[in-house]
Amino acid sequence: MAPARPMTEYLQRPGYRLAYRRVKGEGPTVVWLGGFRSDMTGTKAEALADFADNASLPFVRFDYAGHGESGGRFEDGTIGQWREDALAVIDELTEGPLVLVGSSMGGWIACHVALARPERVTAMVLVAPAADFTSALMEAEMPEAARAEMTSTGVWMRPSDYGDPYPITRNLIEEGRRWSILPEEGGARIAIDCPVHILQGGEDPDVPWRHALRLAEALRTPEVVFTLIKDGDHRLSRPQDLERLVATVAGLT
Numbered sequence: 014m015a016p017a018r019p020m021t022e023y024l025q026r027p028g029y030r031l032a033y034r035r036v037k038g039e040g041p042t043v044v045w046l047g048g049f050r051s052d053m054t055g056t057k058a059e060a061l062a063d064f065a066d067n068a069s070l071p072f073v074r075f076d077y078a079g080h081g082e083s084g085g086r087f088e089d090g091t092i093g094q095w096r097e098d099a100l101a102v103i104d105e106l107t108e109g110p111l112v113l114v115g116s117s118m119g120g121w122i123a124c125h126v127a128l129a130r131p132e133r134v135t136a137m138v139l140v141a142p143a144a145d146f147t148s149a150l151m152e153a154e155m156p157e158a159a160r161a162e163m164t165s166t167g168v169w170m171r172p173s174d175y176g177d178p179y180p181i182t183r184n185l186i187e188e189g190r191r192w193s194i195l196p197e198e199g200g201a202r203i204a205i206d207c208p209v210h211i212l213q214g215g216e217d218p219d220v221p222w223r224h225a226l227r228l229a230e231a232l233r234t235p236e237v238v239f240t241l242i243k244d245g246d247h248r249l250s251r252p253q254d255l256e257r258l259v260a261t262v263a264g265l266t
Contacts, residue, residue: 019062021082024075024105029084031098033075033106036065041110041135041266045074046099046126048117049143050179052081056250057116057140057258064259070266075102088168088180091188092118092147096125103130112265114258116140117220117247120211120228124194127205136208136265140258141220141247144228147189150220151181174218196231203228208236210261212254214245 023030034053043065045058053074065072077095079087099122103111111134115123120142127134143150155169163169163183170178194203209232213225222241229239240261245254 024102026078026098026101029078031075031078031084031102032082033073033102034062035074035106036062036070036072038065038069038071040070041112042071042073042107043112043114043262043266044099044103044107044126045072046113046115046119046122047074047077047080048119049146050080050087051116052076054081055116056248057255060255060259061114061262064262068263068266071107073102073106075099088182091185092121092192093188096122096129096192099123099126100129103133109133110135112262113137114140114262115142117143118146120144121146121192121194124203124205124228125192127207128194128203131204131206134207137205137210138258138261138265139209139211139225139228140249141213141217142211142225142228143220144224145189145193145195146220147186148193149195150224152186194231195227202233203231205232206234208238208265209234210238210240210265212240212242212249212258212261214247214249215241215243216245217247219247 019034021032053076058074076083077098078085079090113123120139121144123137159169167183169181171181172178211229213222215222229237
């Protein structure tokens with residue numbers, strides 16, 4: 014029998030509520046940090062919730078402002094705000110050591126959490142980590158028509174392979190530069206010292222594997238494992254991908 018799904022609860026933030034779900038248990042808390050425009054009910058988050066329930070491990074997942082069941086408007090969101098959402102969840106809902114699991118944008122957010130709370134983060138698992146994606150991946154690939162649209166209106170409706178076009182605001186792009194972590198050539202390494210495991214699809218059209226490898230090379234910790242799933246896509250949600258994710262997290266808890 015599948016474990017009962019936990020109820021959605023809410024954490025009050027200035028002007029909006031953050032939706033979250035958690036599993037109680039003993040040991041380090043596994044924290045799921047989802048991707049851009051995703052929510053806490055995705056396949057990978059559900060697989061980790063089942064794992065945590067079966068292993069009696071504490072597990073927390075949540076929706077950023079403007080995502081899923083949380084309040085706020087998506088188009089008002091920024092990297093800095095979503096970073097603060099993650100820190101609020103961790104500070105108010107968890108105790109003790111943490112294992113962060115970040116997917117896509119959540120990998121970038123996880124790095125910021127580890128930088129802000131180094132005494133608590135004992136390990137990280139990053140799935141297709143999209144560090145600095147607003148500038149390095151999104152802005153860098155914007156066509157001239159999109160740049161003109163953003164300059165004129167402040168918003169670009171970006172086409173999506175996963176559904177309808179969605180808004181990318183000038184504020185998201187400009188504010189995101191403040192939180193860049195990838196160093197220029199010869200720059201200081203990212204001051205993260207815990208073990209980090211990166212799972213990356215070789216056929217990922219959204220986060221090229223070389224971009225994820227750049228993050229792996231920039232981390233200060235010597236304990237970095239980079240797993241390239243040659244035929245994997247961005248989501249890495251096939252049964253074999255989920256098994257690999259759960260096994261990786263289990264090995265760090």
